Amino acid sequence: MTTTVPKVFAFHEFTGVAEAVADHVVNAQNLALSKEPFAIRNGGGASGSGSTQAANGSLAVPQLSGHVSRQASTRSISGREPSTPASGSSNPNIRSPSSSKLKKIKEKRFKIALSGGSLIQVLHEGLFKRQDVQWGKWDIYFADERLVPFDSPESNFGLTKRKILDLIDTATYGSPRVFHINEALIEDPQECADDYEKLLIKGFAGRDSVKLPMFDLFLLGCAPDGHIASLFPNFQENLRENLAWVVSVTDAPSGPSNRISLTIPVICHSHQVTFVVEGATKAPVVKTIMERPEKGLPSSIVNEGAAGRVAWFVDDDALTDVFVTKKKYKFLVHTQEPERAHTES
Template structure:
């Protein structure tokens, strides 16, 4: 594996990490919504068609959901020169598609996003990069934690209500069926009327555990890191934490417009050192650094960079919230 060094933004305290991550998220949101308005077709519809091989997966990635490009037969400007109905419809349908992991990342987003006034929650499509197969009221549920710490606290009357795509809680006892059904959710959300090889998130937000796992992809465990075709995989008998999980695959994560890792704490320093200095070890995040070179950013506190030889960058805020002006 060659060395592709990502952008690493370091901060003295947790608050600095949270504020920068929130700014990065809002910048990704604005870029995605503006991009959708400019393009005649969503970027992922231009990708080559591909089916899935394997049991129960030899299927075209096609869904019956309405395409963002559904044409309108009555698109005309009025005498005042107002925008056409087609443009208004397209603007209304522009969406920001984000994938979230769980753990301490949720607290970072709680601290950084909820105080901002420029988060267009009503235009968000929220998916999960992974999920632990536990009841939603469990403290170990990624969706459950995000719901309690973020979604339930959003002023939806003011900012709109996001669309949230979580696993089917009734399937937590069957990891493979749960993974298959979540993959179908992705197909419906990203394929539209077209066949696409991979979904393309506008932003994928991930943490990194002390043992090196990202989402629910563990180092040197099963064959999940080598999966090339599936969008979602089941994970059984995980080495740590809840035993059964599902996870987005490496190709899906790497295909995102932007990928950001959020890591804090001295307990993460040894694994961050390996990731940054020994990419040939092939830890999952090193694979992402390589596979999505140029689109990966790391947001870390100084404790997580203890004894790590890396060039740190100063984060430049680009989306100052009104309540911060």
Template sequence: MTTTVPKVFAFHEFLGVAEAVADHVVYAQNSALNRSLKEKKSSSTSLNSSAASRDSSSSGSKKAKKEKEARFKIALSGGSLIHVLHEGLLKREDVQWGKWDIYFADERLVPFDSPESNYGLAKREILDQIDTEKYGSPRVFHIDEQLIGDPQECAENYEKVLIKGFAGRDSVKLPMFDLFLLGCAPDGHIASLFPNFQENLREKLAWVVPVENAPSGPSNRISLTIPVICHSHRVTFVVEGATKAPVIKTIMERPEKGLPSSIVNEGAAGRVSWFVDDEALRDVFVTKKKYKFHVDGDE
């Protein structure tokens, strides 16, 4: 594995991470919705060269339809990332929740009312607190709670959910998320892809894999795979706390160790960002960048 250096944005404290991540998410949202509208406009123009002759009423109607169809597809992992999003996103006025399609990077196979459930946590901390009358309701795609007793069946079912959401009538090799948000645990696992589970890390074809006998937390899980993560328009890691410093040091300084995050840094090179507080970067040799909040510009 070659050394691939991602963008690393450093912050003094948790609040700085939360505000910057929220800004980054909204920028990804706006970019995705604008890109979607441009693609639809281009497709419409190529398929029907006579569209320009239609009356203004019809044109306005179709424009409204295009805007309605534009969606922001995002994948979330659980844990502390959800707390970061809670702190940063809910107070913003520019989150177009009604245009979001939310999927989960992984899920612990526990009931949704369990504190270990990624969907359950996201529901309590974010989804239930959205002013849906003002901002609309996101479409949320979670696992089938009735299948939590069978990791293989649950993984296959969730893959079908992704296929329906991304492939439609077409055959696509991999889904393409507009933004894939991940944390990183002290043991180096991301989503539910653990360092010592080499078969899962080498998976090339499946979009979702079952995970059994996980070394920490609930033992049975499902997880989206490395190829799916790396195929995203943007991949963003959010990590904070001194307990993460040793693993961050390994990820940034020893990519040849092949930790899941290092594999993603390489596989999605040029599209990976890390938002990390100073505690997690303690004694880590890496070039830090100052995050520039967006107006209409880029990072």
């Protein structure tokens, strides 16, 4: 394997990683939300992508419990549509957008995939220091999920709910739409994977036929054993899957044995793929990924498959004895100095 070397941004400590990752996420958000035509963005009082005023709506996540019905799980992912922009204008030469254009404005979303683990703490640490996160325009999917009840500490959705979703000031910033697995299906990994794939098809394909979903940003960690999402080294069948969007995982070598995971082609098809890795325990696997890509670890496969669109945010401990060219991260949407106080959950 002749992997293209990804961008590696290194920081002295965890706080630096968290602030830079938050800036990186907000930049991806702004890029995604600014794709509508300029005339539509500015006509009839519609807000541009720089506005922090998001759509109103209740947080579309269920309460944590040991069991939810399939019907309840389906309802939990459907947030309210944004309010229709005001169309009154004193200038008769400015035409209000048509209803079809307004629909396009309302439907523009920032689609992000999250893995679990320490990444969620990084996001918690960084995003809540900012005032430019347009939560109401986010569609949050999960890179993988452990098939455990949502109230389990092992649940990626459960952790994200406790550390991020429950803490959002929805009155100010709106509510993200959250797309999680059906908790009622956790005893059947294949059915759960099939059901989540249908959810992805509904969110990305709609009436059109698309080969792969395209996330605006795919955020991943990397475990000391080299697995990303729930794609493990030496699980060749899953690593070579090139048709399914979601696969079931059974007999995982660490953590909960039953899981689902988005596949390598889905990850590599994203506009941006970002790894967030910290701690000295990760240094040996990072060394293998960066210096021995021919070993074929999942991260190396992604570095190759999404070449030019991959970035790594790491602390210095994770780069101990790793030979790699470090880059200095330049803040892109750093419009104000981040608050230094930590937001406790």
